[in-house]
Amino acid sequence: MYDQEEGLFSQEKRLLPTLAETRWTSRTDTLTWLLKHYDKVLDILDEIQNQTVGNLDATSYKMTLLNFEILVVAVVTQFLLGYPRPLSIELQSENCDLVEAHVQARSLATSFLEIWENAEEAFDGLFKRASTIANKNDITIKKKPRTSGRQRHRANAAAETVEQHYRINSFIPLIDHIIKHLNDRFQDDIKPMLYGFYLLPRYFCNLTEDIIGSIANEYINDIPYSDDLPQDVHRWKTFTSIKEIGSKCTI
Template sequence: MDQFKESLSSTSNDMKQREKLRTLCETRWSARADALFTFLSCFDVVVDALDNLKDMGDDKASSHLNNILRFDFIISLVTAEHVVQSTVVLSKVLQKKSVDLVEAVEEARVVKTVLRDERDDNGVWTELFQKAVEVGQNHDVEAKIPRLAGRQRHRVNVPAETPQVYYKRALYLPFVDHLLSEIEDRLVAPEGRFLAQGLIPSKLLALTADVEHEILAHYAAELPYHQGAENEIHRLVTKLSQVDRKPETILETLEGINQDLYPNIYTMLAILMTIPVATSTTERSFSMMRRVKTYLRSSMGQDRFSSLCLIHGHKDFPVRVDEVIAEKKARQLGLSIQGRKLTITHFIQIYLERLLIQFLVQFKACVLL
Protein backbone atom coordinates (compact mmCIF):
# COMPACT_ATOMS: atom_id res chain seq x y z
CA MET A 1 0.00 0.00 0.00
CA ASP A 2 2.84 2.42 0.79
CA GLN A 3 4.47 1.73 -2.55
CA PHE A 4 1.15 2.29 -4.33
CA LYS A 5 0.65 5.65 -2.57
CA GLU A 6 4.18 6.77 -3.43
CA SER A 7 3.82 5.78 -7.08
CA LEU A 8 0.41 7.42 -7.31
CA SER A 9 1.56 10.72 -5.83
CA SER A 10 4.57 10.89 -8.18
CA THR A 11 2.74 9.87 -11.35
CA SER A 12 2.07 13.35 -12.65
CA ASN A 13 2.23 16.96 -11.58
CA ASP A 14 -1.50 17.22 -12.22
CA MET A 15 -2.25 14.62 -9.53
CA LYS A 16 -1.65 17.23 -6.77
CA GLN A 17 -0.05 14.64 -4.50
CA ARG A 18 -3.09 12.36 -4.38
CA GLU A 19 -2.30 9.20 -2.48
CA LYS A 20 -5.35 7.04 -3.24
CA LEU A 21 -8.06 6.46 -5.78
CA ARG A 22 -11.36 8.24 -5.30
CA THR A 23 -14.75 6.60 -5.28
CA LEU A 24 -17.27 7.33 -8.00
CA CYS A 25 -19.66 9.56 -6.04
CA GLU A 26 -23.35 8.97 -6.72
CA THR A 27 -24.49 12.53 -6.06
CA ARG A 28 -21.69 15.02 -6.76
CA TRP A 29 -20.96 15.19 -10.49
CA SER A 30 -17.75 17.16 -9.97
CA ALA A 31 -16.45 14.39 -7.69
CA ARG A 32 -17.10 11.87 -10.47
CA ALA A 33 -14.98 13.91 -12.86
CA ASP A 34 -12.17 14.00 -10.32
CA ALA A 35 -12.42 10.25 -9.73
CA LEU A 36 -12.24 9.49 -13.47
CA PHE A 37 -9.30 11.86 -13.92
CA THR A 38 -7.42 10.24 -11.03
CA PHE A 39 -8.03 6.71 -12.31
CA LEU A 40 -7.00 7.58 -15.87
CA SER A 41 -3.89 9.45 -14.76
CA CYS A 42 -2.64 6.58 -12.60
CA PHE A 43 -3.85 3.75 -14.85
CA ASP A 44 -0.34 2.29 -15.13
CA VAL A 45 0.08 2.32 -11.35
CA VAL A 46 -3.26 0.56 -10.85
CA VAL A 47 -2.31 -2.14 -13.35
CA ASP A 48 1.04 -2.73 -11.64
CA ALA A 49 -0.61 -2.91 -8.21
CA LEU A 50 -3.23 -5.39 -9.38
CA ASP A 51 -0.55 -7.45 -11.12
CA ASN A 52 1.45 -7.67 -7.88
CA LEU A 53 -1.66 -8.69 -5.95
CA LYS A 54 -2.40 -11.29 -8.60
CA ASP A 55 1.07 -12.82 -8.15
CA MET A 56 0.35 -12.99 -4.43
CA GLY A 57 -2.72 -15.14 -5.11
CA ASP A 58 -5.50 -12.57 -4.85
CA ASP A 59 -8.43 -13.80 -6.96
CA LYS A 60 -10.28 -10.47 -6.92
CA ALA A 61 -7.20 -8.66 -8.20
CA SER A 62 -6.97 -11.07 -11.11
CA SER A 63 -10.63 -10.45 -12.00
CA HIS A 64 -10.26 -6.67 -11.78
CA LEU A 65 -7.09 -6.75 -13.87
CA ASN A 66 -8.79 -8.71 -16.63
CA ASN A 67 -11.69 -6.25 -16.68
CA ILE A 68 -9.63 -3.07 -16.99
CA LEU A 69 -7.19 -4.52 -19.55
CA ARG A 70 -9.84 -4.47 -22.24
CA PHE A 71 -10.02 -1.86 -24.94
CA ASP A 72 -13.74 -1.23 -24.49
CA PHE A 73 -13.03 -0.32 -20.84
CA ILE A 74 -10.11 1.94 -21.76
CA ILE A 75 -11.98 3.82 -24.49
CA SER A 76 -15.00 4.20 -22.17
CA LEU A 77 -12.78 5.61 -19.43
CA VAL A 78 -11.11 8.12 -21.74
CA THR A 79 -14.43 9.20 -23.26
CA ALA A 80 -16.26 9.54 -19.95
CA GLU A 81 -13.43 11.51 -18.37
CA HIS A 82 -13.33 13.99 -21.25
CA VAL A 83 -17.09 14.52 -21.53
CA VAL A 84 -17.73 14.76 -17.78
CA GLN A 85 -14.93 17.31 -17.40
CA SER A 86 -16.96 19.67 -19.60
CA THR A 87 -19.79 19.68 -17.04
CA VAL A 88 -17.69 20.27 -13.89
CA VAL A 89 -18.13 24.05 -13.89
CA LEU A 90 -21.88 23.74 -14.46
CA SER A 91 -22.13 21.21 -11.65
CA LYS A 92 -20.35 23.50 -9.21
CA VAL A 93 -22.57 26.42 -10.21
CA LEU A 94 -25.71 24.36 -9.64
CA GLN A 95 -24.53 23.31 -6.17
CA LYS A 96 -24.10 26.88 -4.95
CA LYS A 97 -26.73 28.26 -2.60
CA SER A 98 -26.71 31.66 -4.29
CA VAL A 99 -27.38 30.43 -7.83
CA ASP A 100 -30.64 31.42 -9.50
CA LEU A 101 -32.52 29.76 -12.33
CA VAL A 102 -31.53 32.30 -14.97
CA GLU A 103 -27.81 31.99 -14.27
CA ALA A 104 -28.01 28.19 -14.24
CA VAL A 105 -29.82 28.05 -17.57
CA GLU A 106 -27.40 30.45 -19.23
CA GLU A 107 -24.43 28.35 -18.11
CA ALA A 108 -26.25 25.19 -19.22
CA ARG A 109 -26.67 26.67 -22.70
CA VAL A 110 -22.93 27.38 -22.84
CA VAL A 111 -22.07 23.80 -21.85
CA LYS A 112 -24.58 22.45 -24.33
CA THR A 113 -23.06 24.48 -27.14
CA VAL A 114 -19.55 23.28 -26.26
CA LEU A 115 -20.63 19.63 -26.21
CA ARG A 116 -22.51 19.97 -29.51
CA ASP A 117 -19.48 21.58 -31.19
CA GLU A 118 -17.21 18.80 -29.94
CA ARG A 119 -19.72 16.19 -31.11
CA ASP A 120 -19.65 17.56 -34.64
CA ASP A 121 -15.86 18.00 -34.65
CA ASN A 122 -14.30 14.75 -35.86
CA GLY A 123 -10.88 15.91 -34.66
CA VAL A 124 -11.98 15.74 -31.01
CA TRP A 125 -12.98 12.10 -31.31
CA THR A 126 -9.82 11.25 -33.23
CA GLU A 127 -7.73 12.70 -30.43
CA LEU A 128 -9.67 10.77 -27.78
CA PHE A 129 -9.34 7.51 -29.71
CA GLN A 130 -5.60 7.95 -30.18
CA LYS A 131 -5.22 8.62 -26.46
CA ALA A 132 -7.06 5.37 -25.67
CA VAL A 133 -4.90 3.47 -28.18
CA GLU A 134 -1.72 4.78 -26.51
CA VAL A 135 -2.96 3.70 -23.08
CA GLY A 136 -3.79 0.27 -24.43
CA GLN A 137 -0.45 -0.16 -26.21
CA ASN A 138 1.40 0.30 -22.93
CA HIS A 139 -0.29 -2.90 -21.70
CA ASP A 140 -0.53 -4.86 -24.98
CA VAL A 141 -4.24 -4.15 -25.41
CA GLU A 142 -5.25 -4.06 -29.04
CA ALA A 143 -7.93 -1.73 -30.40
CA LYS A 144 -10.42 -3.95 -32.18
CA ILE A 145 -14.12 -4.24 -32.88
CA PRO A 146 -15.98 -6.63 -30.53
CA ARG A 147 -17.51 -9.75 -31.97
CA LEU A 148 -20.78 -8.92 -33.72
CA ALA A 149 -23.91 -11.04 -33.84
CA GLY A 150 -26.54 -10.44 -36.45
CA ARG A 151 -29.58 -11.55 -34.44
CA GLN A 152 -28.56 -10.60 -30.92
CA ARG A 153 -30.49 -7.58 -29.62
CA HIS A 154 -28.64 -6.91 -26.35
CA ARG A 155 -25.30 -6.09 -27.95
CA VAL A 156 -24.23 -2.98 -29.84
CA ASN A 157 -24.11 -4.22 -33.43
CA VAL A 158 -23.58 -0.93 -35.23
CA PRO A 159 -22.01 -1.27 -38.68
CA ALA A 160 -18.42 0.00 -38.83
CA GLU A 161 -15.28 -0.60 -40.85
CA THR A 162 -12.69 0.38 -38.23
CA PRO A 163 -12.57 0.38 -34.41
CA GLN A 164 -12.47 4.17 -34.41
CA VAL A 165 -15.74 4.42 -36.35
CA TYR A 166 -17.33 1.63 -34.30
CA TYR A 167 -16.68 3.18 -30.89
CA LYS A 168 -17.71 6.60 -32.13
CA ARG A 169 -21.10 5.27 -33.20
CA ALA A 170 -21.55 2.83 -30.34
CA LEU A 171 -20.13 4.85 -27.44
CA TYR A 172 -19.22 8.50 -28.02
CA LEU A 173 -22.24 9.77 -29.95
CA PRO A 174 -24.90 8.07 -27.76
CA PHE A 175 -23.20 9.27 -24.59
CA VAL A 176 -22.95 12.89 -25.73
CA ASP A 177 -26.49 12.86 -27.16
CA HIS A 178 -27.88 11.52 -23.89
CA LEU A 179 -26.07 14.21 -21.90
CA LEU A 180 -27.31 16.94 -24.23
CA SER A 181 -30.86 15.62 -23.93
CA GLU A 182 -30.69 15.62 -20.11
CA ILE A 183 -29.36 19.18 -19.99
CA GLU A 184 -32.10 20.30 -22.37
CA ASP A 185 -34.94 18.60 -20.50
CA ARG A 186 -33.82 19.56 -16.99
CA LEU A 187 -32.54 23.11 -17.44
CA VAL A 188 -32.87 24.62 -20.88
CA ALA A 189 -36.39 23.57 -21.86
CA PRO A 190 -38.63 26.68 -21.92
CA GLU A 191 -41.27 26.04 -19.28
CA GLY A 192 -43.98 28.44 -18.22
CA ARG A 193 -42.44 29.13 -14.84
CA PHE A 194 -39.15 30.11 -16.48
CA LEU A 195 -40.61 32.57 -18.95
CA ALA A 196 -40.68 35.21 -16.22
CA GLN A 197 -36.96 35.73 -16.80
CA GLY A 198 -38.05 38.00 -19.63
CA LEU A 199 -39.11 40.53 -16.96
CA ILE A 200 -35.50 41.08 -15.90
CA PRO A 201 -34.61 44.64 -16.98
CA SER A 202 -31.67 43.55 -19.13
CA LYS A 203 -34.06 41.34 -21.15
CA LEU A 204 -37.31 43.28 -20.81
CA LEU A 205 -36.76 45.49 -23.86
CA ALA A 206 -36.63 42.37 -26.07
CA LEU A 207 -39.88 40.94 -24.64
CA THR A 208 -42.45 40.15 -27.35
CA ALA A 209 -46.22 40.42 -27.00
CA ASP A 210 -46.74 36.66 -27.31
CA VAL A 211 -44.26 35.86 -24.55
CA GLU A 212 -45.79 38.60 -22.39
CA HIS A 213 -49.28 37.09 -22.71
CA GLU A 214 -47.92 33.62 -21.96
CA ILE A 215 -46.17 34.87 -18.81
CA LEU A 216 -49.31 36.59 -17.54
CA ALA A 217 -51.43 33.53 -18.29
CA HIS A 218 -49.07 31.27 -16.36
CA TYR A 219 -48.90 33.53 -13.27
CA ALA A 220 -52.52 34.73 -13.38
CA ALA A 221 -53.54 32.90 -10.20
CA GLU A 222 -50.69 34.41 -8.12
CA LEU A 223 -50.90 38.04 -9.30
CA PRO A 224 -52.43 40.52 -6.83
CA TYR A 225 -53.73 42.87 -9.59
CA HIS A 226 -53.97 40.83 -12.75
CA GLN A 227 -55.89 43.49 -14.68
CA GLY A 228 -53.05 46.01 -14.45
CA ALA A 229 -50.18 43.63 -15.21
CA GLU A 230 -49.78 44.68 -18.85
CA ASN A 231 -49.79 48.34 -17.87
CA GLU A 232 -47.05 47.65 -15.30
CA ILE A 233 -44.85 46.00 -17.93
CA HIS A 234 -45.30 48.90 -20.34
CA ARG A 235 -44.50 51.45 -17.61
CA LEU A 236 -41.39 49.50 -16.62
CA VAL A 237 -40.23 49.32 -20.25
CA THR A 238 -40.62 53.08 -20.57
CA LYS A 239 -38.73 53.64 -17.34
CA LEU A 240 -35.86 51.32 -18.29
CA SER A 241 -35.45 52.94 -21.69
CA GLN A 242 -34.24 56.05 -19.84
CA VAL A 243 -31.72 54.16 -17.66
CA ASP A 244 -28.20 53.31 -18.80
CA ARG A 245 -27.33 50.47 -16.40
CA LYS A 246 -29.99 47.79 -16.04
CA PRO A 247 -30.05 44.95 -13.48
CA GLU A 248 -29.02 41.61 -14.96
CA THR A 249 -30.07 39.16 -12.23
CA ILE A 250 -33.31 38.42 -10.41
CA LEU A 251 -31.89 39.47 -7.06
CA GLU A 252 -30.71 42.85 -8.36
CA THR A 253 -34.12 43.41 -9.93
CA LEU A 254 -36.02 42.61 -6.74
CA GLU A 255 -33.75 44.90 -4.72
CA GLY A 256 -34.18 47.81 -7.15
CA ILE A 257 -37.88 47.53 -8.04
CA ASN A 258 -40.61 49.28 -6.05
CA GLN A 259 -43.13 46.72 -4.86
CA ASP A 260 -45.88 49.32 -4.45
CA LEU A 261 -45.51 50.60 -8.00
CA TYR A 262 -44.99 47.21 -9.67
CA PRO A 263 -46.70 44.59 -7.45
CA ASN A 264 -47.39 42.10 -10.24
CA ILE A 265 -43.86 42.15 -11.65
CA TYR A 266 -42.42 41.90 -8.15
CA THR A 267 -44.63 38.86 -7.42
CA MET A 268 -43.65 37.04 -10.61
CA LEU A 269 -39.93 37.64 -10.09
CA ALA A 270 -40.21 36.60 -6.43
CA ILE A 271 -41.81 33.30 -7.48
CA LEU A 272 -39.10 32.79 -10.09
CA MET A 273 -36.45 33.56 -7.46
CA THR A 274 -37.75 30.91 -5.07
CA ILE A 275 -37.84 28.12 -7.65
CA PRO A 276 -35.04 25.71 -6.66
CA VAL A 277 -32.47 25.07 -9.37
CA ALA A 278 -31.31 21.78 -7.86
CA THR A 279 -31.74 19.61 -4.76
CA SER A 280 -28.17 19.97 -3.53
CA THR A 281 -29.15 21.81 -0.35
CA THR A 282 -31.69 19.13 0.58
CA GLU A 283 -29.23 16.34 -0.13
CA ARG A 284 -26.63 18.07 2.03
CA SER A 285 -29.03 17.94 4.99
CA PHE A 286 -29.26 14.14 4.71
CA SER A 287 -25.47 13.85 4.52
CA MET A 288 -25.26 16.14 7.53
CA MET A 289 -27.64 13.92 9.51
CA ARG A 290 -25.50 10.89 8.75
CA ARG A 291 -22.39 12.64 10.05
CA VAL A 292 -24.02 14.09 13.17
CA LYS A 293 -26.21 11.19 14.33
CA THR A 294 -23.61 8.46 14.76
CA TYR A 295 -23.99 5.31 16.81
CA LEU A 296 -22.36 7.12 19.72
CA ARG A 297 -25.09 9.78 19.63
CA SER A 298 -28.06 7.53 18.99
CA SER A 299 -29.78 8.46 22.27
CA MET A 300 -29.62 12.26 22.06
CA GLY A 301 -32.82 14.29 22.04
CA GLN A 302 -34.39 16.20 19.17
CA ASP A 303 -33.33 19.63 20.45
CA ARG A 304 -29.69 18.65 20.71
CA PHE A 305 -29.79 16.95 17.33
CA SER A 306 -31.32 20.00 15.63
CA SER A 307 -28.81 22.32 17.30
CA LEU A 308 -25.83 20.21 16.24
CA CYS A 309 -27.11 20.07 12.64
CA LEU A 310 -27.53 23.85 12.55
CA ILE A 311 -24.02 24.38 13.88
CA HIS A 312 -22.58 21.86 11.42
CA GLY A 313 -24.49 23.22 8.42
CA HIS A 314 -23.92 26.92 9.10
CA LYS A 315 -20.24 27.10 9.96
CA ASP A 316 -20.03 30.70 8.76
CA PHE A 317 -22.15 31.92 11.69
CA PRO A 318 -20.01 32.63 14.77
CA VAL A 319 -20.92 30.76 17.95
CA ARG A 320 -20.21 32.49 21.26
CA VAL A 321 -18.98 29.55 23.28
CA ASP A 322 -18.88 31.41 26.60
CA GLU A 323 -22.52 32.45 26.36
CA VAL A 324 -23.59 28.96 25.33
CA ILE A 325 -21.76 27.37 28.26
CA ALA A 326 -23.14 29.96 30.68
CA GLU A 327 -26.67 29.40 29.41
CA LYS A 328 -26.20 25.63 29.58
CA LYS A 329 -25.00 25.81 33.20
CA ALA A 330 -27.79 28.18 34.16
CA ARG A 331 -30.33 25.82 32.63
CA GLN A 332 -28.89 22.82 34.43
CA LEU A 333 -28.09 24.43 37.81
CA GLY A 334 -30.66 27.19 37.98
CA LEU A 335 -34.29 26.94 38.93
CA SER A 336 -36.79 29.76 38.62
CA ILE A 337 -38.62 30.31 41.91
CA GLN A 338 -40.73 33.43 42.28
CA GLY A 339 -38.89 35.18 39.45
CA ARG A 340 -35.39 34.48 40.90
CA LYS A 341 -32.77 32.23 39.32
CA LEU A 342 -31.28 30.07 42.10
CA THR A 343 -28.45 27.60 42.16
CA ILE A 344 -28.81 24.07 43.53
CA THR A 345 -27.32 25.10 46.88
CA HIS A 346 -29.82 27.92 47.32
CA PHE A 347 -32.65 25.67 46.25
CA ILE A 348 -31.74 23.04 48.83
CA GLN A 349 -31.49 25.70 51.53
CA ILE A 350 -34.96 27.07 50.67
CA TYR A 351 -36.37 23.56 50.47
CA LEU A 352 -35.05 22.70 53.96
CA GLU A 353 -36.39 25.96 55.34
CA ARG A 354 -39.85 25.16 53.98
CA LEU A 355 -39.70 21.66 55.43
CA LEU A 356 -38.75 23.14 58.81
CA ILE A 357 -41.62 25.63 58.67
CA GLN A 358 -44.09 22.86 57.79
CA PHE A 359 -42.74 20.76 60.67
CA LEU A 360 -43.12 23.63 63.15
CA VAL A 361 -46.67 24.35 61.97
CA GLN A 362 -47.65 20.71 62.37
CA PHE A 363 -45.90 20.51 65.79
CA LYS A 364 -47.73 23.64 66.97
CA ALA A 365 -51.05 22.20 65.82
CA CYS A 366 -50.38 19.00 67.74
CA VAL A 367 -49.52 20.97 70.92
CA LEU A 368 -52.70 23.02 70.69
CA LEU A 369 -54.75 19.85 70.41
Protein backbone atom coordinates (compact mmCIF):
# COMPACT_ATOMS: atom_id res chain seq x y z
CA MET A 1 0.00 0.00 0.00
CA TYR A 2 2.93 2.31 0.67
CA ASP A 3 4.99 1.25 -2.38
CA GLN A 4 4.74 4.75 -3.84
CA GLU A 5 5.70 6.51 -0.60
CA GLU A 6 9.43 6.70 -1.34
CA GLY A 7 8.80 8.31 -4.71
CA LEU A 8 6.25 10.72 -3.34
CA PHE A 9 8.51 11.90 -0.54
CA SER A 10 11.73 12.06 -2.55
CA GLN A 11 10.90 15.49 -3.99
CA GLU A 12 13.70 17.99 -3.41
CA LYS A 13 11.99 21.13 -4.71
CA ARG A 14 12.90 24.21 -2.71
CA LEU A 15 9.73 26.13 -3.55
CA LEU A 16 6.20 25.18 -2.61
CA PRO A 17 4.49 23.89 -5.79
CA THR A 18 1.72 26.15 -7.04
CA LEU A 19 -1.76 24.96 -6.10
CA ALA A 20 -3.86 25.16 -9.28
CA GLU A 21 -7.61 25.15 -8.75
CA THR A 22 -8.26 23.20 -11.96
CA ARG A 23 -5.43 20.64 -11.80
CA TRP A 24 -5.97 17.95 -9.21
CA THR A 25 -2.44 16.63 -9.60
CA SER A 26 -1.14 19.92 -8.19
CA ARG A 27 -3.02 19.24 -4.96
CA THR A 28 -1.17 15.97 -4.47
CA ASP A 29 2.17 17.59 -5.32
CA THR A 30 1.58 20.51 -2.96
CA LEU A 31 0.57 18.29 -0.04
CA THR A 32 3.48 15.92 -0.68
CA TRP A 33 5.93 18.83 -0.62
CA LEU A 34 4.32 20.35 2.48
CA LEU A 35 4.49 17.12 4.49
CA LYS A 36 8.12 16.60 3.53
CA HIS A 37 9.09 20.17 4.51
CA TYR A 38 6.64 20.73 7.38
CA ASP A 39 9.33 21.84 9.83
CA LYS A 40 10.94 24.21 7.32
CA VAL A 41 7.60 25.84 6.52
CA LEU A 42 6.99 26.47 10.22
CA ASP A 43 10.48 27.98 10.55
CA ILE A 44 9.83 30.33 7.64
CA LEU A 45 6.50 31.40 9.15
CA ASP A 46 8.34 32.14 12.40
CA GLU A 47 10.68 34.46 10.52
CA ILE A 48 7.83 36.23 8.73
CA GLN A 49 6.02 36.74 12.04
CA ASN A 50 8.90 38.99 13.10
CA GLN A 51 8.56 41.16 10.01
CA THR A 52 6.25 44.11 9.44
CA VAL A 53 4.72 42.86 6.19
CA GLY A 54 2.78 39.60 6.22
CA ASN A 55 3.12 38.88 9.93
CA LEU A 56 -0.63 38.54 10.50
CA ASP A 57 -1.01 36.05 7.66
CA ALA A 58 2.04 34.15 8.87
CA THR A 59 0.55 33.88 12.36
CA SER A 60 -2.72 32.59 10.94
CA TYR A 61 -1.00 30.03 8.70
CA LYS A 62 1.22 28.84 11.52
CA MET A 63 -1.75 28.32 13.84
CA THR A 64 -3.39 26.28 11.11
CA LEU A 65 -0.33 24.08 10.60
CA LEU A 66 0.01 23.55 14.36
CA ASN A 67 -3.52 22.14 14.47
CA PHE A 68 -3.23 18.34 14.68
CA GLU A 69 -6.58 17.87 12.97
CA ILE A 70 -5.33 19.83 9.95
CA LEU A 71 -2.18 17.71 9.88
CA VAL A 72 -4.15 14.46 9.94
CA VAL A 73 -6.42 15.64 7.13
CA ALA A 74 -3.38 16.69 5.07
CA VAL A 75 -1.76 13.26 5.51
CA VAL A 76 -5.00 11.45 4.65
CA THR A 77 -5.72 13.62 1.62
CA GLN A 78 -2.17 13.34 0.26
CA PHE A 79 -2.31 9.56 0.59
CA LEU A 80 -5.70 9.07 -1.04
CA LEU A 81 -5.19 11.59 -3.86
CA GLY A 82 -1.99 9.78 -4.76
CA TYR A 83 -4.10 6.93 -6.16
CA PRO A 84 -6.01 8.83 -8.90
CA ARG A 85 -2.97 10.94 -9.82
CA PRO A 86 -1.87 8.72 -12.78
CA LEU A 87 -5.46 8.65 -14.07
CA SER A 88 -5.68 12.45 -13.84
CA ILE A 89 -2.52 12.77 -15.92
CA GLU A 90 -3.82 10.26 -18.46
CA LEU A 91 -7.14 12.08 -18.84
CA GLN A 92 -5.33 15.36 -19.51
CA SER A 93 -3.21 13.84 -22.27
CA GLU A 94 -4.19 14.62 -25.88
CA ASN A 95 -3.48 10.97 -26.68
CA CYS A 96 -5.69 9.66 -23.89
CA ASP A 97 -7.31 6.30 -24.61
CA LEU A 98 -10.78 6.84 -23.16
CA VAL A 99 -11.57 3.13 -23.02
CA GLU A 100 -8.36 2.36 -21.13
CA ALA A 101 -8.96 5.35 -18.85
CA HIS A 102 -12.39 3.94 -18.03
CA VAL A 103 -10.82 0.58 -17.18
CA GLN A 104 -8.31 2.32 -14.92
CA ALA A 105 -11.09 4.28 -13.21
CA ARG A 106 -13.09 1.13 -12.49
CA SER A 107 -9.95 -0.54 -11.14
CA LEU A 108 -9.31 2.54 -9.02
CA ALA A 109 -12.78 2.33 -7.50
CA THR A 110 -12.04 -1.28 -6.56
CA SER A 111 -8.75 -0.24 -4.95
CA PHE A 112 -10.52 2.37 -2.84
CA LEU A 113 -13.11 -0.19 -1.81
CA GLU A 114 -10.30 -2.48 -0.64
CA ILE A 115 -8.84 0.39 1.39
CA TRP A 116 -12.28 1.04 2.88
CA GLU A 117 -12.65 -2.62 3.85
CA ASN A 118 -9.23 -2.53 5.53
CA ALA A 119 -9.59 1.00 6.88
CA GLU A 120 -8.28 0.22 10.35
CA GLU A 121 -4.99 -1.19 9.05
CA ALA A 122 -4.60 1.46 6.34
CA PHE A 123 -5.28 4.38 8.64
CA ASP A 124 -2.98 3.08 11.36
CA GLY A 125 0.05 3.84 9.19
CA LEU A 126 -1.30 7.28 8.27
CA PHE A 127 -1.98 8.18 11.88
CA LYS A 128 1.55 7.14 12.84
CA ARG A 129 2.91 9.32 10.03
CA ALA A 130 0.89 12.31 11.25
CA SER A 131 1.96 11.65 14.84
CA THR A 132 5.63 11.50 13.81
CA ILE A 133 5.38 14.88 12.06
CA ALA A 134 3.47 16.28 15.05
CA ASN A 135 6.07 15.12 17.58
CA LYS A 136 8.90 16.48 15.45
CA ASN A 137 7.27 19.92 15.36
CA ASP A 138 5.91 20.06 18.93
CA ILE A 139 2.31 19.81 17.74
CA THR A 140 -0.06 18.68 20.46
CA ILE A 141 -1.88 15.46 19.66
CA LYS A 142 -5.23 16.42 21.10
CA LYS A 143 -7.45 14.14 23.06
CA LYS A 144 -10.48 12.67 21.36
CA PRO A 145 -12.74 15.58 20.32
CA ARG A 146 -16.00 15.86 22.18
CA THR A 147 -18.88 14.09 20.46
CA SER A 148 -21.89 16.33 20.05
CA GLY A 149 -25.39 14.99 20.23
CA ARG A 150 -26.38 16.87 17.11
CA GLN A 151 -24.29 18.49 14.38
CA ARG A 152 -25.41 19.62 10.96
CA HIS A 153 -22.23 20.63 9.18
CA ARG A 154 -19.46 18.45 10.53
CA ALA A 155 -18.82 14.73 10.87
CA ASN A 156 -18.45 13.75 14.51
CA ALA A 157 -19.34 10.09 14.92
CA ALA A 158 -18.67 8.49 18.29
CA ALA A 159 -15.20 6.98 18.78
CA GLU A 160 -13.16 5.55 21.65
CA THR A 161 -9.70 6.90 20.76
CA VAL A 162 -8.15 9.82 18.90
CA GLU A 163 -7.02 7.54 16.07
CA GLN A 164 -10.45 5.95 15.80
CA HIS A 165 -12.08 9.39 15.76
CA TYR A 166 -10.10 10.56 12.74
CA ARG A 167 -10.47 7.24 10.98
CA ILE A 168 -14.25 7.34 11.32
CA ASN A 169 -14.76 11.07 10.76
CA SER A 170 -12.05 11.95 8.22
CA PHE A 171 -10.52 8.91 6.52
CA ILE A 172 -13.58 6.79 5.76
CA PRO A 173 -15.85 9.69 4.66
CA LEU A 174 -13.23 10.87 2.15
CA ILE A 175 -12.94 7.35 0.74
CA ASP A 176 -16.74 7.19 0.44
CA HIS A 177 -16.71 10.55 -1.35
CA ILE A 178 -14.06 9.44 -3.85
CA ILE A 179 -15.77 6.11 -4.56
CA LYS A 180 -19.09 7.86 -5.14
CA HIS A 181 -17.60 10.28 -7.67
CA LEU A 182 -15.69 7.51 -9.48
CA ASN A 183 -18.88 5.46 -9.73
CA ASP A 184 -20.90 8.49 -10.89
CA ARG A 185 -18.40 9.62 -13.53
CA PHE A 186 -17.15 6.23 -14.75
CA GLN A 187 -20.18 3.97 -14.64
CA ASP A 188 -19.83 0.39 -15.83
CA ASP A 189 -22.52 0.73 -18.49
CA ILE A 190 -20.83 3.59 -20.39
CA LYS A 191 -17.96 1.45 -21.62
CA PRO A 192 -19.77 0.35 -24.84
CA MET A 193 -20.31 4.04 -25.65
CA LEU A 194 -16.59 4.67 -25.35
CA TYR A 195 -15.76 1.96 -27.88
CA GLY A 196 -16.68 4.45 -30.60
CA PHE A 197 -13.43 6.17 -29.66
CA TYR A 198 -11.60 3.34 -31.42
CA LEU A 199 -12.98 4.56 -34.76
CA LEU A 200 -10.28 7.22 -34.66
CA PRO A 201 -7.57 6.10 -37.12
CA ARG A 202 -4.76 5.96 -34.59
CA TYR A 203 -6.73 3.43 -32.52
CA PHE A 204 -7.79 1.08 -35.33
CA CYS A 205 -5.49 -1.57 -33.89
CA ASN A 206 -7.86 -1.92 -30.92
CA LEU A 207 -10.91 -2.65 -33.07
CA THR A 208 -12.06 -6.27 -32.95
CA GLU A 209 -15.19 -7.97 -34.26
CA ASP A 210 -16.63 -8.03 -30.75
CA ILE A 211 -15.96 -4.32 -30.21
CA ILE A 212 -17.48 -3.43 -33.58
CA GLY A 213 -20.51 -5.49 -32.58
CA SER A 214 -20.73 -3.62 -29.28
CA ILE A 215 -20.60 -0.28 -31.12
CA ALA A 216 -23.39 -1.41 -33.45
CA ASN A 217 -25.58 -2.49 -30.52
CA GLU A 218 -24.90 0.66 -28.51
CA TYR A 219 -25.64 3.06 -31.37
CA ILE A 220 -28.32 1.00 -33.10
CA ASN A 221 -30.71 3.98 -33.08
CA ASP A 222 -28.08 6.32 -34.52
CA ILE A 223 -26.64 4.14 -37.29
CA PRO A 224 -28.93 3.79 -40.35
CA TYR A 225 -27.77 0.25 -41.11
CA SER A 226 -26.14 -1.12 -37.97
CA ASP A 227 -25.82 -4.60 -39.47
CA ASP A 228 -23.49 -3.14 -42.09
CA LEU A 229 -21.16 -1.50 -39.56
CA PRO A 230 -18.30 -4.00 -40.15
CA GLN A 231 -18.33 -3.05 -43.86
CA ASP A 232 -18.51 0.65 -42.99
CA VAL A 233 -15.54 0.30 -40.67
CA HIS A 234 -13.59 -1.47 -43.42
CA ARG A 235 -14.37 1.34 -45.86
CA TRP A 236 -13.42 3.93 -43.23
CA LYS A 237 -10.08 2.24 -42.65
CA THR A 238 -9.39 2.19 -46.39
CA PHE A 239 -10.38 5.84 -46.79
CA THR A 240 -8.13 7.02 -43.95
CA SER A 241 -5.27 4.96 -45.36
CA ILE A 242 -5.62 6.54 -48.81
CA LYS A 243 -5.91 10.02 -47.31
CA GLU A 244 -2.99 9.26 -45.00
CA ILE A 245 -5.06 10.08 -41.95
CA GLY A 246 -3.39 8.20 -39.15
CA SER A 247 -1.39 8.90 -36.04
CA LYS A 248 -1.93 12.66 -36.36
CA CYS A 249 -5.63 12.28 -35.71
CA THR A 250 -6.50 12.99 -32.08
CA ILE A 251 -9.52 14.25 -30.20
